[in-house]
Each structure stands twice: as C-alpha cells, then as structure tokens.
Amino acid sequence: MQRYRSPRGGRIDLPGAPAKAGVVSDGLEGFARTFLLAAFRAAGDGDGTALAPYREGLVSGPGPTGPDAWPPIGSHGPGGQPMVESASVALGLLTARRWTWDLLGAAEQDRLEGWLRGALRNEPAPNNWYLFPMAVAAFLDEVGRGDAETARAIDRAHDLLEGWYRGDGWYSDGDGRAFDHYIGWAMHLYPVLVAHLRGDTAQLERLGPRLEEFLGSFAATFDANGASLHQGRSLTYRTAALAAVALGEVVGWTPLRPGQTRRILSAGLRYFLDRGALTDGIFSRGWHGPHAATLQTYSGPASPYWASKGFVGLLLPETAPLWTAVEEPPPSAGPDRTIVIPSVGWLVQTTEADGMVRVHNHGSDHLNPWDADGGDPDPLYARLAYSTRTGPTAVRNAPDNHIALHVRGRESVRRRIHPIGSGPDWVASWHQPQFPGPPAFPGGPPVAGGPVLPQGRIESLVVARGAWEVHAHRLRAVPAGTPVTVTGWALAAATPQELEPQVDSVAVAMRTGETAARLIGCNGFDAAEVQRAPQGTAYGAWALVPTLRGTVVPGELLVSASTLTAAPDSGAPEVEVAGAEVSIGWPDGGRTTCTWTAPTPVVVTTPSHSDIDV
Numbered sequence: 001m002q003r004y005r006s007p008r009g010g011r012i013d014l015p016g017a018p019a020k021a022g023v024v025s026d027g028l029e030g031f032a033r034t035f036l037l038a039a040f041r042a043a044g045d046g047d048g049t050a051l052a053p054y055r056e057g058l059v060s061g062p063g064p065t066g067p068d069a070w071p072p073i074g075s076h077g078p079g080g081q082p083m084v085e086s087a088s089v090a091l092g093l094l095t096a097r098r099w100t101w102d103l104l105g106a107a108e109q110d111r112l113e114g115w116l117r118g119a120l121r122n123e124p125a126p127n128n129w130y131l132f133p134m135a136v137a138a139f140l141d142e143v144g145r146g147d148a149e150t151a152r153a154i155d156r157a158h159d160l161l162e163g164w165y166r167g168d169g170w171y172s173d174g175d176g177r178a179f180d181h182y183i184g185w186a187m188h189l190y191p192v193l194v195a196h197l198r199g200d201t202a203q204l205e206r207l208g209p210r211l212e213e214f215l216g217s218f219a220a221t222f223d224a225n226g227a228s229l230h231q232g233r234s235l236t237y238r239t240a241a242l243a244a245v246a247l248g249e250v251v252g253w254t255p256l257r258p259g260q261t262r263r264i265l266s267a268g269l270r271y272f273l274d275r276g277a278l279t280d281g282i283f284s285r286g287w288h289g290p291h292a293a294t295l296q297t298y299s300g301p302a303s304p305y306w307a308s309k310g311f312v313g314l315l316l317p318e319t320a321p322l323w324t325a326v327e328e329p330p331p332s333a334g335p336d337r338t339i340v341i342p343s344v345g346w347l348v349q350t351t352e353a354d355g356m357v358r359v360h361n362h363g364s365d366h367l368n369p370w371d372a373d374g375g376d377p378d379p380l381y382a383r384l385a386y387s388t389r390t391g392p393t394a395v396r397n398a399p400d401n402h403i404a405l406h407v408r409g410r411e412s413v414r415r416r417i418h419p420i421g422s423g424p425d426w427v428a429s430w431h432q433p434q435f436p437g438p439p440a441f442p443g444g445p446p447v448a449g450g451p452v453l454p455q456g457r458i459e460s461l462v463v464a465r466g467a468w469e470v471h472a473h474r475l476r477a478v479p480a481g482t483p484v485t486v487t488g489w490a491l492a493a494a495t496p497q498e499l500e501p502q503v504d505s506v507a508v509a510m511r512t513g514e515t516a517a518r519l520i521g522c523n524g525f526d527a528a529e530v531q532r533a534p535q536g537t538a539y540g541a542w543a544l545v546p547t548l549r550g551t552v553v554p555g556e557l558l559v560s561a562s563t564l565t566a567a568p569d570s571g572a573p574e575v576e577v578a579g580a581e582v583s584i585g586w587p588d589g590g591r592t593t594c595t596w597t598a599p600t601p602v603v604v605t606t607p608s609h610s611d612i613d614v
Helices: 023-045 049-060 081-095 106-120 128-142 148-164 182-198 201-221 235-251 258-273 303-315
Strands: 165-167 337-341 346-350 357-361 385-387 403-407 418-423 426-431 457-465 468-476 483-487 491-493 507-512 515-523 527-533 542-551 558-565 574-578 581-585 591-595 611-613
Touching: 023 049, 023 081, 023 303, 049 081, 049 106, 081 106, 081 128, 081 182, 106 128, 106 148, 128 148, 128 182, 148 165, 148 182, 182 201, 182 235, 182 303, 201 235, 201 337, 201 346, 201 357, 235 258, 235 303, 258 303, 346 426, 346 457, 357 457, 403 457, 457 591, 468 483, 468 581, 483 515, 483 558, 491 507, 507 527, 507 542, 515 542, 515 574, 542 558, 558 574
Parallel strands: 591 611
Antiparallel strands: 337 346, 346 357, 357 385, 403 483, 418 426, 426 457, 457 468, 468 558, 483 542, 491 542, 507 515, 515 558, 527 542, 574 581, 581 591
C-alpha cells in the first residue's frame, strides 16, 4: 500500500480509473481509509510505530497545495467526497490521538483543524452523511477545540438519528426506507464508536441496546461460509459489513457469544480472500474479484478500503475474549429458522443443511419521500429477495426475483415498496407497477413517459419454511389478459454451459456446482422458460433466470414455489389454491393456510401452521 503514497504521504493514489470526484479525492480516500485501519491496530496493540507515515500525511495533507494536498471539503455532490473521508480522518485521530494529533506542532494542528472544519460548514447528503461532521465535531471537542459550531453538528446528527430510528434495532439511512449494510457500518458504527472512544457512558446506555437488538437479526444474515448478504449499494466495501458485529463485542452490547462473533469475523474475511478479492495485494473494485455492476459512480480505486471498518475489533487487546474464545457456529448454521424484522419489512430465512441465508425484501427500496416513483429500477434494492450466494442481475438484463407486467412492449419495474404486514414466517407488501419509457438515446437509461395503469398495484406475499418459499401475488386494477412474468433465483457461472437448466411446462430447475434453484408455477401460469442475463452477477460472468409466464385473470392469485439450496433435494411443497385461499403442505409435514380476503391484516394463527388473512 505504501508504495503508492505521495511524496510526503498525504495521499495514497491506487491504480485504476478515477471515481466521479477525481483522482485527488481518490488519493485522499486511500489515505483516510487505510489510516483508520492503522489507527485501530495501533490502539489495540498500544504501539503507534506504523502510524509514522500517516502522521507525515496529516501534516502535508491539509495543504494548501502540492502533490500531497487534500481537496477542500464541500457540500455533497460530485465534489463532496472529502466530507466522507473527513470522518475516517477524525475517527483515526480520536482512536490514536497520542501517536498522531498529540505529536503535531500547534501550527500543524491548526491547519488540520481548519481542513476538518469544512465538514461542519458544508451541506451533507440527506442520509448517513450527517454522521461525518458529527465524528469531526466530536474529535475537535475531545481535543479542546469544541465550540458552538461543533455542538450544532453533534446535536443535529443525534436528532436526525432519532428520526431515522425505525425499531427492532434498525435505522433507515435517511428519511425513506433504505435498509442495507449502511445501517451497520454507518448508522450504528459512528455514534456508538464515538461514544465509546470518548467514554460517553450516557450515549452508550442509550445506543448500545439498539445495537444489541440490531445484531439479533443482522448477525443472522451472514452465511455459515462467511458471506454477507448481497444487497444494497457500496458492496465493494466487503468486510465493512462486519463492523457492527465487531463493534458489539468492543462496547459490550451484543447478543452473540465471543466465539460466535469471532467466527463471523474470521469467516467473513476468509470468504473474500479465498475468492480473489485481492489483486496484487490490493482490494479490487467488485465482490469476489472485479465486478463493474457492483459499483457506484463514487467507487474509486481506494473505495474498497472502507473494509477497514470491519476491523474495529482490533481495538481490543489480544487477551480479550474475542481473540481467545474458541470459534462457535454462527446463527445461520442452524437450526432452520425464519426471522421477521417488522420495521424493515424483511424476512430472514436460514437453513442448517447448507448454512445459506435468503432475505425476502418487502420494505427496503432506497427511495426518498420526495423521489418520483417512476424511473429505472435499482437491482440492489428492488428485488423480492436476496441471498448470500446469488447476486441480482444487472439493469436491462432479465431481472431475478421479480414480478412484471408487460404493457405496450414495456416491462414494469418495482420501485417504491409499501409494507402490508408480517409474521414469524411471512411478510407482505404492495407496489405500483411502473413502466420506464424508451431511452433518450441508444443504450441510455429508461426515462419517464411509459405506460400508466391508474390505480394499478401488485400485492405480494411470501411464506418461507426450510429451504422453500411460496409467493402469492394479487393484482389490483390490472386489465384482464395482461401478460405477466414471475422470476426466481438467478444462478451464475463462468459460461452458460456450466449451468444445467431443465424446463417443464410450468417449472424450471437449474444447478451450478452444489447450488440448485427451482421455480414452480402453482396457480395462474401457463408456461416456463429460462432467460439469459449475459452481464451475469457478482458470482459469475453469465446468469440464467428461471421464469414463469401467464396472463392476468381478475381475482385470481398468481402463486409459485421457489427454492435456492445447496442441500439434497427434499421434495417440493404441495400447494393448492381455491379462490383467495392458498394451502401449503411443506416437505417436513408442516402446513400453512393463507386466506387473502382484504388488504390487511395478515395473521399467523399457530407456530406449526399459519392461517393468514390478508
């Protein structure tokens, strides 16, 4: 890493195409994110030797000019990336103050403070970005440079955080319904870690229980093989997803035993290292290896080093239980279970036989209240389900885990999600189908102006048990005869030949290696096929998408059964549909009955079988 540092270490300029903020900002990103990792290690070891190069950069970076100079901090937008990095600089300084800040001269401290204060004087993005000036302000306050400006930044962040708290330990990343890894590596990490580093017991007593409750469901989203859920933006940060798990052990607010925490952390790191995440010793931009569709426009060569957050456990000394405990199986290792997160609209499904995790999404859409419902779909938020072993297909490829209407040559997309209800083994939502218009230029994104179905809505329900899930869709104000497709889990491989699809009249089965996917039409479908997704997923260069096709019959439920598993075939559920009632006989002998007669409520009557009135 240090071979790419600028002459006096103010920037680390990793090779690769720049992000939208430009190469100078990218160089600051390389410095700030690796500095945070070095600070964690120094604090835990009680040895700041490795911080010497970074201390030189803290002197040269605030500039104002030269090959080491950092760009000034501006408001969010194309030039706003330095505000993000200011938080990593501040947290590193707060963590390892005695080897960094305390060794700087007065003029050097003044210059560094002057640069950091830019975070307090510019507008953050309307989401987790407000925690960046909070971290800066907390550091300045800690070193005796607090004032009314720092107090405003701290109070503002905590006020917003309260408004974004949704319950069950979960925050939304902003005013809408954005639930993803940012909840762990930002919404919990910044305020809790700052409180811990400052010895603020009052804040820890307030925020710690939320972190513990969050980990009660979030920790179950890690595969037994170490993989984190492939959902949401900024997935190239990889091990940053481990941050909240490690933080719970650092601050003492976690439902996990130290051996479970250690297992999740070690397996999470091994997962990526064993699958080619490093190129010439540097984290690449992607998932396993490089993968363009995983990235956002703000993803620069050093962006993956937000992975540093996952190493917050290094704050603990080597004698801590985290490092001395024998590793224990993670929550996903068994037994089979479902975990509903009502505030999020998620149903987490895990299976003991393969350690796989699937999350059924009926609540996270990444849309602000002021955003339009129409527009391009977001595969990382809009799909009905995500897993730890499959990735969503890319925009303008056949979508996986999706229901779509076909009107005037356009396929509907799922944008804003409206939760209906949930229970121990089910979750439901509705959305208004949107039809993006044709691109403004060849190859461009869809624009507004496509078909409109007034009052049209698709109500969707999923019930899960073992490795199977049953989906029921009720279509409202959709013209009879409208073509409709439902898709299941997409499997990816290096070439199409490595996938083994089998298509029957209304069923598709596929396999690649040990992973198998099935999609069965139970009611309302008349054909099945496999669609190709040539852009693949983060798990392979090519992907196939199992697909069911039918036409809308007013009042008729569309019902399908689907599975994604690496365990031996246990047989499919038996599904019967009679009007608004769906009866499911599961392979393990359990039974579920769903009765769909009204928009709400949805009620599960017994733990062994569910009678659901919608």
